[in-house]
Amino acid sequence: MSYTLEDIKLMVMDIVGEDSAAPTYWDSSNDSELVEWINDAFEQVCLVTGQYVEEFTLPLFANRAWYQIEPGKGGQFLWVKYLRLLPEGYELGGADPNKLAREDYNWMTRTGTPRAFFPLGINSIRLVPYPSTNGQSLEGSCVCLPPSFSLNDTVIDLDKSLIRPVLDYAAGMALISMRRLDKALEFFRSYSIGLGLDTRKTATLTYKSTKLRELGQ
């Protein structure tokens, strides 16, 4: 069964006590907040589970080593699942600039058929070595966040067990906006459990205070 965003919205409205058949507050002229929270919920679920994947083809240019990856359907890029070089057909391996430096002192200036890549920042990659001629391309797949849905859109084909966290998150936000703390807490607790998040453990996150990190660490 596929859901539309409208289906999800009606489910959330039922959960938070709104009459989905004849809404008194979130009617069609006033439901943008609700739609936004549901889209946020989909982002959250896809972020944690990596369920939404897009494939792309990226042309390679002569003497260009760095490339940006943008999902073709308007979503947000998260990370690369695989990269395959065309027409050769083999998969590029992952690399690290420090590792490369130890294996080949001149890796930065090597040109030729790409064999490896490393990611940089949010959405850039460096090919090693980089091509000196035009004509090749990269075929890849990346984990993304889906673009925002409109009410009539059919939402992405999530695992059915993950619809529940979507509803929990959206209902939690709706209840917060109504200042119903106890119920909101209950839904966020259910959402956290559903996605395997445990906020108690976040205290162990380390704070980045060292300015210079030694090479290779």
Next chain:
Amino acid sequence: MLLSTSLDRIRVLVRDTNSSIFTDDFLIRTWDEVQMQVALRTAIFERVINLSVPAVSYATYTHQWEEDYIARPATAIYNFISTYTYTQHWEVMFDSGVDEDITGGVTGTQNWEVLYASLQNRLRHYFPDDYIEMTYAAYDNRPLECIYREDVGNVGQSFKTLSGTKPSLYVEDKESNTFFLYPRVEVNGITEVSGEYGEVVYAEGSNDSLNPSTDYGVIVFSLAEDMDSNYGVVIRVQVPEDALQIIYRYTPNHLTASTDTIEWPKWVVKFMECRVISRLLVMETDLFNKDFAQLFHNLYEAGLKIIERYKSKQNSVRRYKMDSSGAMAKRSKKLADLPSHYESYWR
């Protein structure tokens, strides 16, 4: 995503849509503070830049709004030079057939150069002002070692006068904002004044007569910006040859107005909104609600955990790590200085 969009979402959740409690200015300041905190804590922004040696930061910009970036050599944008779009200025040099020099341009320099040149201080490189930590450094397209003063110790006083072709990136200590190359590299254009390293002369007055091709390396300064009516301030693109290339993690642009664009991915913005809201709800206002503040803080903490998970996934191909604690000092000795025609493993 505009900051105003995020502020609207925050106002809905704290029930202050008519700004009767919090002004926009206050929300923007809080938002900016939170984003810097998240940037330091997560360090998900990363970029690579070229810095000239000696530390002249030529930067080109073509639009008025880019002017703010000129003090940050990392963020100049060069998408007008070619039909291609560049996200980093050093990319231009990778594009064959693109002239890196712009005819009719003028040379812009950094404000700190004025200070250092006029005070006759030893010129150091500055880390970019958005710098958090470094992940990789190279000079002249070859990897560099990073060392601290403690690595040089009392036996290494000659670092002041030594010169060589295989330098290390020397940082005073881990909190320092400056660094220099040790031993210093021989660079065309530097005129040593007193024999101390790094002291330079500079061209006084207008620098329009400088030729970027032949005067490369000369420290110049200008007290006034000079704009070209066609190009804006246009100058030489820094190429990695005979220059530093560093990969580092950085903080995003400060946000000062609701019309500013948020640099963060939208999915991170949600978490920062939670942190802003949790801060707002514990302030001494009619909206004070400790329990709600705690709930939003928990959502923020959960978001940080998700970001950690994201980084783990994204960097799973970059898990290489040197475990030996003593490896750093020995590394340059282990690293063979191989000729460029040396066959690497992937050939």
